[in-house]
Amino acid sequence: MQINLLSIQKNNNDEFSKIDEYYTKLIKKFCSFNDICVFNNKINQAQNTNATEAKKSYTNALSPYKKGFCIALDEKGKEFTSVEFAKLLQDKNEITFFIGGAYGFEQEFITQMHTSIALSKMTLVHKFAKTMLLEQIYRAFCINTNHPYHK
Numbered sequence: 001m002q003i004n005l006l007s008i009q010k011n012n013n014d015e016f017s018k019i020d021e022y023y024t025k026l027i028k029k030f031c032s033f034n035d036i037c038v039f040n041n042k043i044n045q046a047q048n049t050n051a052t053e054a055k056k057s058y059t060n061a062l063s064p065y066k067k068g069f070c071i072a073l074d075e076k077g078k079e080f081t082s083v084e085f086a087k088l089l090q091d092k093n094e095i096t097f098f099i100g101g102a103y104g105f106e107q108e109f110i111t112q113m114h115t116s117i118a119l120s121k122m123t124l125v126h127k128f129a130k131t132m133l134l135e136q137i138y139r140a141f142c143i144n145t146n147h148p149y150h151k
Contacts, residue, residue, distance in 0.1 A: 001030070001031040001092065001093060002031065002093065002094040003031050003032070003033050003034070003096075004033075004036065004068070004095070005034065005035045005039070005096075005097045005099070005138065005139040006038060006065050006097065007035075007037055008037075008043060008061065008062070008099065008100055008101035009126060009127070010037070010039045011037050011106075011117075016083050016127040016128070019134075020035070020130065020131055020134055022087060023131070023134035023137075024111045027134065027137055027141065028136075029141075030145070031141070036058040036065070040133075042059065043057045043061060043101065045057075045076040047102060047103070051103040054102065055100075055105060055106040056106065056107070058100050058103075058109070059106050059108070063099055063109070066096065066112065068094025069096070069114050070098065071088075071097050071116065072097075072110055072113045072115075073099045073100070073104055073116070073118070073119065073133065074104065074116075074117070075104065075118055075121075075123065076116070076118065077110075077115070077116030078115065078116065078117055079117070079118050079119075079121070082136060082143065083143060085117075085136055086140035086141075086144050088115070088140075089140045089144070091146055097133060098113070099126065099129060099130055099133070099136075102126070119132050
């Protein structure tokens with residue numbers, strides 16, 4: 001299985017990086033995994049202009065990466081339990097997750113996905129959402145392989 005995680009974020013070396021590296025290492029025991037952070041001058045300029053331009057820049061930056069079963073993180077997406085999420089990931093050859101920038105995604109981008117998910121009804125800081133998603137991907141593999149991590 002191939003899992004790709006695309007996010008609109010600057011490459012940061014902060015307190016979340018170590019946790020993300022930890023879960024990435026665990027995930028790689030189960031699949032091939034790519035974590036790609038996309039941020040460029042066009043995104044930066046668009047974010048400084050307005051929400052509409054920012055969302056367009058996210059779509060332009062992320063669209064070339066749409067491969068396999070595509071899942072966008074979106075506050076209006078479906079909420080899953082960990083077991084339901086594990087079932088969603090089962091039997092897929094390639095899954096690509098998309099985490100947008102500060103302004104979320106254009107509706108058109110969301111409709112091009114196979115599904116959209118919400119990690120919580122609460123608004124989460126971008127870095128925390130990514131860390132939470134990584135943990136849930138690892139947990140899903142543990143559920144699907146009867147590993148004792150998920151209790």
